Amino acid sequence: MKVIRIMVVALAAAAASGSVALADGYKDCTKLDKASWKTVADAEAKAKSAGYEVRQTKIEGTCYEVYGVKSGKLYELFYSPEDLALKHTKAK
Amino acid sequence: MRDAGQARERVASRTSARPGSKTVAVWDVPLRVWHWALAAFVLIACVTPNTHDALHRTAGYAVIGLLAFRLIWGVIGTRHSLLARISLKLRAAPRYMINIFRGETGRYLGLNPAGAAMLVAMVGLLFISTISGVMQVSLRFFGVWWIQEAHSLSSNAIMALIGVHLLGTLWMSVLQKENLARAMFTGRKRMPGSTPAARQPAGPVEEGADVAPAEQVSMVPELPPHRVNPQVAGVKPSPRMPRALSTYDRKLGLG
Numbered sequence: 001m002k003v004i005r006i007m008v009v010a011l012a013a014a015a016a017s018g019s020v021a022l023a024d025g026y027k028d029c030t031k032l033d034k035a036s037w038k039t040v041a042d043a044e045a046k047a048k049s050a051g052y053e054v055r056q057t058k059i060e061g062t063c064y065e066v067y068g069v070k071s072g073k074l075y076e077l078f079y080s081p082e083d084l085a086l087k088h089t090k091a092k
Numbered sequence: 093m094r095d096a097g098q099a100r101e102r103v104a105s106r107t108s109a110r111p112g113s114k115t116v117a118v119w120d121v122p123l124r125v126w127h128w129a130l131a132a133f134v135l136i137a138c139v140t141p142n143t144h145d146a147l148h149r150t151a152g153y154a155v156i157g158l159l160a161f162r163l164i165w166g167v168i169g170t171r172h173s174l175l176a177r178i179s180l181k182l183r184a185a186p187r188y189m190i191n192i193f194r195g196e197t198g199r200y201l202g203l204n205p206a207g208a209a210m211l212v213a214m215v216g217l218l219f220i221s222t223i224s225g226v227m228q229v230s231l232r233f234f235g236v237w238w239i240q241e242a243h244s245l246s247s248n249a250i251m252a253l254i255g256v257h258l259l260g261t262l263w264m265s266v267l268q269k270e271n272l273a274r275a276m277f278t279g280r281k282r283m284p285g286s287t288p289a290a291r292q293p294a295g296p297v298e299e300g301a302d303v304a305p306a307e308q309v310s311m312v313p314e315l316p317p318h319r320v321n322p323q324v325a326g327v328k329p330s331p332r333m334p335r336a337l338s339t340y341d342r343k344l345g346l347g
Contacts (some may be wrong), residue, residue: 016178019339024143055235074234092229 019049024092027061030082037081040064046084047077118201119171122161124279130158138251149229156222159215172202181208186323192260196265201281204264217253222279233347275321 030037044054048056052068052075059065066077074092079085133154140148151173165174181203188205191197198204224243227233248338265272275281 056237069231069234072231074229074231092144092235 025060026078026088027063028087029063029080029087031062031079032040032082035045036086043079043081043084046079046086052077095124108336111157114283115278116201117279118281119279120173121279122165122170123173124276125260126158126162126165127276130162130218133158134250134254136320137247138254141247152222152225154219156226159218159222161165162215177205178208178212182212187207192263195267197264198266199284201284206260206264213251214250214257216286217250220241221250226299288305 016034040057040059043066044057047066047068049053052066052070055067055069057064057066060078062081064079064081068075068077068086076092077086078088078090080087125281133151135147137151138153140151165173182205185205185208188198189209191208200207220242224239224246227239228236228243233239261272270282272281
């Protein structure tokens with residue numbers, strides 16, 4: 001029954017670390033109140049003007065995460081809703 | 093209820109047990125390696141999304157490979173790896189799972205009906221999760237919302253199922269007084285008829301006389317029955333694990 005005991009411990013550890021395990025990537029862009037954020041459309045327009053084909057935009061933490069395609073490559077662009085500054089680019 | 097097939101199975105199971113031991117080989121080596129490799133890669137995939145993309149992707153591809161292997165091994169593997177009769181167990185699964193909560197189980201050497209349901213659910217969800225994961229980073233489907241939803245929903249369901257799997261294995265181990273997790277390492281399980289409470293003396297045991305009452309409570313017969321090898325009949329134990337579905341079985345109308 002030793003293995004069973006190990007399993008129980010592992011299970012408890014997994015449950016405890018659940019929130020840690022599901023940690024997100026980049027998600028801190030601004031401290032500004034959400035009410036005064038620039039719009040999603042603005043962020044998408046900025047990505048388009050930078051030459052990206054915009055597929056989708058999500059709010060990730062306090063960032064606008066724009067899914068963009070540029071010359072056949074996939075990118076996730078993290079814009080600050082405060083001033084639309086490009087905080088982070090992730091090639092997929 | 094024990095039928096003729098099960099009676100034969102008990103004879104055949106004994107032939108593949110090591111002489112003097114009270115265990116019988118159930119999980120073959122490829123199946124065990126598959127199980128733990130899958131567990132490892134799925135765990136890696138569980139802790140790497142968004143943070144370690146390359147590792148997450150590698151784990152996903154490895155899982156796809158393992159899924160493919162399992163389907164092939166389900167056709168050419170040994171008896172308890174085969175998927176041919178899994179629908180029989182799936183049909184028994186709802187009833188069986190209700191009974192588990194009441195603490196009543198039928199013992200199966202291979203997967204019990206709840207285990208079979210878990211296998212199908214897990215493999216199905218892993219398939220959805222890995223394929224949608226690959227699609228998610230393809231030029232065609234990048235940023236497509238329903239692909240992302242499929243990936244995250246199936247992945248979350250897998251993590252929930254892992255918990256159910258662990259608890260289920262634990263609960264069954266307690267109910268049947270057999271460490272099922274260890275069986276997935278050693279590949280061997282207690283021989284039918286040798287209960288941990290009252291161990292049988294080594295040596296030939298009489299047919300049907302040594303079965304603990306709890307072990308007669310299987311709700312569907314453990315199919316497929318072993319092929320009865322005509323020339324064996326107590327001669328020498330076959331070193332190979334018995335195969336399940338043979339031409340002989342089909343001739344008998346068992347296939």
